[in-house]
Amino acid sequence: MKKFINNPEDVVEEMLEGMAAAHSDELRRLPGWNVLVRKDAPLPGKVGLVSGGGSGHEPAHAGYIGENMLDAAVAGEVFTSPAPDQIFEAIKAVDSGSGVLLIVKNFSGDVMNFDMAAEMAAAEGIETAQVVVKDDIAVERKEDRRGTAGTVLVHKIVGTALEEGLNLQEAVELAHHVTSRLGSMGISLSPSTVPASGKPGFTLADDEMELGTGIHGEPGMERKKIQPADAVAEELLDNVTAELDVKNGDDVIVLVNGQGSTPLMELYIVYRKAAQLLFERNISIHKSMVGEYMSSLEMAGCSLTLLKLDDTLKKYVT
């Protein structure tokens, strides 16, 4: 294991200290908690928006704190859900009395910890609602699908809408509307190593790639010989467009996400082919995002996310 760290057990604490120091104009840390909150939170009258999960996915989630996005992000240990008391502190810090919406990636630990935090909030009279993102179409059963890079688009659209004054119930409906039109698929070339374990999460031969991996290196659909970027882009795009039934005349947001150690150059090469294919199929790209949005430590690979837009969603895409 070769990393810029001090002690494996200090990585989350030291990262949060660094983030709070680097972005003190935008956010602040709740003293004693692994929670970063928007500097001006709680905003009077606004529904609070909280997300979080295991660390190691930076910039997710603290990087998405700010206007038109999150009010708070809760950081767990690396690839491990944060505990309910941490999440509860985030909820309290951003609640203006209008309730708090929790955006959770679909992993059993995250869902349970956020559930418990919501119960703690209810006991204190704070209204919360939870929306679970299940955008990873590599998993067959819909209810088991993991939350991946598409979560960022849920933050963005719901965050913008909340700034415009949606109430908690309306925000939940909008979030469900987003997630019903959202799909992602990842592909990996090499694993990541959690600092505390010191061992790679999986192994792949030098000439292999794995289609459908999750953001913690969960197993995908199949392993195969590595292929050129164009073939990779086409496979990801075909799978996601088929799942979302994206057709001639549709409008989409395209997000090509880097898993941690894949150069932007490669991400643009993948994006290029995806954009060409969409153009040929008369599907218009409303917005493009290329970069690291939901990383997986130093995993090599990328994922492709599409959000199929309609007039409701376009209002909130800036």
Add this chain to the structure above:
Amino acid sequence: MELTLNVMKRWLVTADEKMQNHKEYLSELDQAIGDGDHGHNMARGFQAAVENVKENTEEDIGSLIKAAAMTLISKVGGASGPLYGTAFLKASDEWKGKDSLSQDEFTKGLEAAVEGIKTRGKAESGGKTMLDVWTPVLEYIQHHDIAASDLSAKAKESMQQTENMKAEKGRASYYGEESISHTDPGAYSSYLLFEALAEALDKEEA
């Protein structure tokens, strides 16, 4: 059989020792079908829970177990924190104000714990989870006078049976058929927990 406050304290202390001693092995089991941190998470959580117990001057079993539950919830993290935490929390409700438990009273707590795990994890037995140890151990206690050696053997046998099951829940479920032939790490840590209870009882008898 009476389970005194002392037995319950010794249970937690022994469970912590086992989690520390099996930390690497639990994480190895988790590496195969999970994310490889189960041992570290359990060791961190039980260590904190026991530090708390040592400072705890409460005179009843309910408060003792509730304090352990709250520590596990905040220190274990992942999926195991809420599951073990909920189990202990539900049991502590049944044991409120008691400084000693009859077998019936202990069983009621364990029943509440198992229900708590099922609800929190939206799971049933047979899905290669900790429930595949908790449920058979509960059934054993419901129908037999607790004998330490039998309790330990029942927990061990149930843990071993998870090897042949296909994972239905959590991260292991993404492995599908490939999850077969691996022991479930949550079942193994549950086995350690009940083995610790058996040892705590044994010492009391001796």
